Structure formats: C-alpha cells, structure tokens
Amino acid sequence: MSEAGERHASWLELFFDLVVVVAVAQMAHRLAHPTWADVALFVLLYYAVWSVWTTLTLYSNVLADRTRVRSMLIGMFGIAVMAASGHSWGAPLGLAAVAGFGLIASLWWLTLQYGVSAVPGAPERGLRAYVALPAHFAMTAGIIATAAGLGVVATRPAEHLHGGVGWVLGGGLAVYYAASTVLGLALGAERRWIWGWAVPSVVASLAVAAVSGLVAGWTVVVLLLAVALWRVRYRPRAGSSPSAPSAPSAPSAAPA
Template identity: 25%
Template structure:
C-alpha cells in the first residue's frame, strides 16, 4: 500500500520576505524618531506612526495568509511601495511635535496618511475580490478612515487625538468583532449583498448582449466569486508574526552595535553592551521560541484575535527597549536621562503587561502570576520611578536580571516535563 502524503506546512513565500524589507526600513525610522523624542506628545506621535505601519503589514500578511497561492502579487508590491513611502515620510510627520526637522519636510504628514489609507484599502479590496470574509481579524477588510482624514485639516494638538481614536476603534472593532458571531454575520451579509449586486449587474449585461443578437455560446462571462469565511493557516500566521519580531530585534541589535562603534570600550560600556545583548537573547527566547508571545509554556494557544494585539504590544515594547539602550550605552558610566530610563523600563513594563494579557487569555496558573510576573513588573516600575541614582551599566544589568528571572518559569516547566 502506498504511503499517504500529508500536506506540506506552508511557509512564508519569497514575495512575503521581500515585502518585509520595507518594514526593516520603517522600524529603523521609527526607532530613530523615538530616540529623539522629548515629550509625551512626541512619544505618542511615534507610537501612532508605528501602529499605522504595523497595521498595514499585519493586514497585508493576513490577506496573504488566507489567499495562499491566490495572493495578488501586484497588490502586495503596491502595499510595499506604500510602506516605503510611509517610512520615508516619518522624519517629516508633524514637524511641530518631532524635534530637529526642517521646513522642506513640511507636508509629509499628508503623504503618510494618504499612503496608510491606500495600503489598507488595497488589502481590503484584495480579500473582497477573492470572496474571503476574514472574521478572525476584521480590520483587514475595513479601516476607520474618517479620523485620519479629519486629522489633516485640524491643528496638530487635535490631530494626534484623532489618530488615537482611530487606533482604539481599529483594535477594538477587530477584537470585539472576532469574538461576536453577530458581527461576523454582519460582515458576511455585507459581502453577500456586494456579491448579489455583482451578479445582477452581470445578468443585465448579458441580457443586453442577447438583445443585440449574440447567442449565449458566444458570450464570455466572468466566473462568479462565491463568498466564504476565510480559514486561518495558523502555522503560517505564527511564522509571519515571529518574523516581524525578528525584524525589530534586528533593529535593536543594530542600535546596540552603532552605539558601540564610536565609544571607547571602557568597563561600563562593555558591561552595559553585554547586558544589552543578553536582554535581546532573552527577548528572542521568550517571544519566538515560545510562540512569539511572552505567555508561559503552560497556557493554552492564543486565538488569532488575541495573538495579533499581543504581537503589537511585544514589538512596540522591543522598539522602546532598543531606544533606551541606544542612549544607555554611550552613557554607561553616567546617570541615565529620565526619559531614556523610562524608554528602557517602560518598554519592559509594556512587555510584561502584554504577557499578563496573554496569560489571562491562555489561563496561566496562579503561581506564575504571583512568583514571576508580579515581582518582575513591580520591580520594573520601581526602577523606572526611583532608579535615577543608578549608573547606566547597572540599569542594563537590572533589565537583564528581571528578564532572566521572568524566563526561569519556562525553564522550570521544561525540566518538570523531562
């Protein structure tokens, strides 16, 4: 008897990997802007731009996940161009909020918003043409365009609030919509009505041609694309989310290397750099080896509508930690500036809070909360508030120490299983 062939697990295509190159450039631009941010408003501006780029990458990757071999190459390449435009405009977005800009960069906020909206529309229409209803992350097929457009015509002090509202609506709609069968039903009905309208238009067109004397055999008609609820390819989705984490970790490593390139290698610089490298290793182990989510190994797998926002929290935390290390290494023997200390430990706190969300969703055991998560989180916040007296190298060692303790839970679980 011949052996039955099992279907091969799908991996990222060359097109998707090529598409990821624009995210590398975008992550570098956002990290550079965040490094120069001085106020909460400037940090919020960087966070909003990061979300916009992340959401375009996410919606396009989700579209490719459900489309598979039917993925429209032109759509992906056009989105790639759009992300490149967004990345190039980052230095000039809101010059009033971001320091060190020039007058010739004015007007790039409009280009950023337009490129963002165009990219989201491309992903939405591509999925609709294939008759796919992406119920597990509805933002792929919709975008709250009104706040983004309105932000172009109001003062910047109001504009970033509109961006914030749009982001909250975008994430909230997707998470609530994915959980609610009624919302999925509404999405399906909307696409079904669109399909029925297309069928009626085609029937009227055929009737007119027949009236002109053409026989039905001579007519060339477009096949009807029937509506279906898209099924997520979980292995491929996890791989794509993990690759994005590798991208931001690579940018963090690049910042660490750049910080060392122009500094004398004193003991504090060497110690801080080594600690920073160990932090990146810990983040890689926790976030990629354990399923790109920092939840403990004993939790149940996260649903897509849970894992995607967790991915946003993890990657944003890594970007913030990288910005903190970019300032810490040159000042390894000195007291770190307050905002850089908050980048470092605020990013770590965001990472731990994302782990809390993932742990709640995956029903982590109580001992993990009490023995690992809560102590690490409280210690992180305490150093962020009261750690101004510590030199930079000591802060770097503390970040690594907190992550090292946090990761011992998974090591303990592995030993118990073996």
C-alpha cells in the same frame, strides 16, 4: 524538492540575521563623513562580520535542528562587539553592552521558547483577535522602546538616565511583560507563573525605571537583565499546561 530545499529559517537564524543588519547599520555610520581611514576600517570590520555571518549561516543550514544555540549566541555577541568597536570602550560601556545583549537575547529566548505571547505552553490558536492584536502591538512597542533606551545608554553608560530615558527603557519592558501577562490570563496560564513570574516582572521593571535617575545607565541595564533572567528561569511543572479558552457550546436540540 529536496528536504534541505524545503527547510525554512528558524527563529534563531532570523534573530541572527537581525543582529547582522543592526551591526552593519551601526558600522555604516563611519561613512557619514568618511576619510580613507574610515573606509578602510569599515571594509575590514565588515569583512570580519561577513565571515562570521556566512560561516554560522552555513553551520546552521547543515546541522538544522541540531544547531547549538550557545555557538550562535557567541557569534552574535562577537558581531555586536565589532559593530561597537568605534566607541571608546571602558568598564561602563562593556557592562552595558554585555547586559544589553543579554537582555535582548533573553526576550528572544522567551519568544523562541514560548511563542509570540511569551506565555509558557500557551495554546495561541484559541486566542481572540481583540485580545491578541492589542497585546501584540503593546509587546512590539515595548521592545522598540527598550531598544531605543539601550541606544541612549550606549552613548553615555556611566551617566544617570534623565529626561524620561529610564522610563522608556524600564517602562518598555514593563509594557512587554504586562501584555504577556494579560495573554497568560486570557489563555488560562498556570497561576504559579502568573503570580511568581509574570506580575513580579512587571512590578520589578517599573521599580527599576523609578530609580533609573539615581544610578548609572549600565546599572539600569544590569538590573533589567536580572528581571529578564528571572522570566527565563521559569520551568513549567511536569504535566502542567494552560487550558485553552473554551469555545461556546452549541445549543442542545429541543426535545421532540
């Protein structure tokens, strides 16, 4: 088999495909009670999304590891804008859309850069299952809660978030960051990351959730994006790496 045939999809390509699936599902809502105008608009929008999707897929297949992340992210953002074209756009929705996309892209970047644990340089092979599995459950649940909260903000971006929506949105991120912090502690992550990035991101997300009922929804998303960008901004010191959890040493042989 050729080298091209053996190549597997990257995290970037998988994330791109996920964006396309969500975008098409959003556009398909037009067909719930369709008119001919709705069908025509769906076909037009889907053709635009399909064109971007196939073009960037071919681009990433040809360039492989040399694919430019910025180009792919711009394509994803364009697809997201087309999927949301059925809404009445204004400044609040535009700000919420840009910040929401940036927030999801930041979480994706943390996973792409550092692995499922989102811990810089984490040697995940030494992680015990009783720590890894609950943490993975918490992180994925946190992302789902965040996505659900973003969906509510998209419907009324200028309104305050009441009824616990702000806690679902900010609390979901706090759970994600907290689980990552626990994994960092278990993996012996750098203390500078633990106390300067990991723990503050948990506290900041909870603080945003606490004030979410006092500010507009788009403001909440922007504040949470700022927290996520703080996590993304972290750069490990040269030569520093987490120490893997030490395996129990074998008992020494008894003297003859």
